[in-house]
Amino acid sequence: MFKFHKEGAKIILITCAVVVAIVLLTDSLIPNFWVLKTIQIISLVFLILVLQFFRNPKRYTQINENQIIAPVDGKVVVIEEVYESEYFKDKRLMVSIFMSPINVHVTRYAMNGIIKFSKYHPGKYLVAWHPKASEENERTTVVIENTTFGEILYRQIAGALARRIVNYAKEGMQVIQGEDAGFIKFGSRVDLYLPLGTEINVKLNQKAVGGITVIATKS
Template sequence: MKLHKEGNLFIGGAFILLVIVYWLTRSYASIATFSLLILTTLLFFLIIYFFRKPNRIYHKVADGILSPCDGKVVVIEEVEETEFFHEKRIQISVFMSPLNVHINWHPIAGKVLYAVHHPGKFYKAWLPKASKDNEHATVVTERKDGIQILYRQIAGAMARRIVTYAKSHDKVGQGEELGFIKFGSRMDVFVPLNADIQVKLGEKVKGLQSILAVVK
């Protein structure tokens, strides 16, 4: 199993802590130190699991908007998008639990027109106000045919760090890595009103393998 580079510091820190607790258990054996060793070991393997990097096999879909992350669809609604388009769009939101893979990918290929990070609060990621009030990073990419899609990484109550690799004027491929959100989060995708939505509320989706919508 491969591990994502964003987890190096966390995994290294957890390993050092595990070694220290193991040494304490060997030197001062007791129920308390043994229990602490068990908890530290569990924490170490949970962190490794969280930062796993699966070998995700997928097929590029020219007209398709691929899911940019793993998780559960919690919002499908028509909204007024006020950050970039200033017009009505269909918002599709995917909530990622702490057990989901937290790598994020570009749902389409094209040129990045807009990439901005916004500081903010850390409300629970599934709440509607999290989309605007929480710390988030917004990316807008334009396909060769002129279709523009906005997608947003949103921090949650546990996720306190958003990593975004995209920059304005970058050319990105569908399925290329966008970034990483650490410890529970959400992604919003804003598609045109004429998009053919391919998912339903409550549906579990997989990044790069599930198609959220088709826009021709």
């Protein structure tokens, strides 16, 4: 079962109103049967796409202090050691998950802990897999700390279609693994930056399920 995310409420209501108006108005304004039905079907398909994009399925996270879980649904596209220049200013293990428009776009906290840093950056809208997207696109950077992993960083990155990132993390908050951390609208990516030596449990091109898939464990 799933419900719709609160961030989609306004868009869903507007889309429903527009589709209903189109169906009612075209019925009386367009005499050609096939043109009428084509317009109405396209409108209904668009409504279905909006509804599926803002779906928010219930996920039952098995909270585990020794695990980092996937913050989002999508495909693992990068696993590599990189230099993180904004907060840590040193080398970290980066795991990137790419979300297509058909994926669930809810962001979930990857582990229990306290929010140490949370910052929004306006920016460009390069395609989410572009190498410069993590530094030049609209994005948020959030750091969570706990006693098991120390500090980990995740970065919500807007894609070519995304125009708004929602981030609920505030500095000083105590957060729970698997709980709702935000939303990215219409195509995006999330990067996780983990301490060197962390055991990675996923592989490239693997499908990740937010709140469920174990990304890494404490070695």
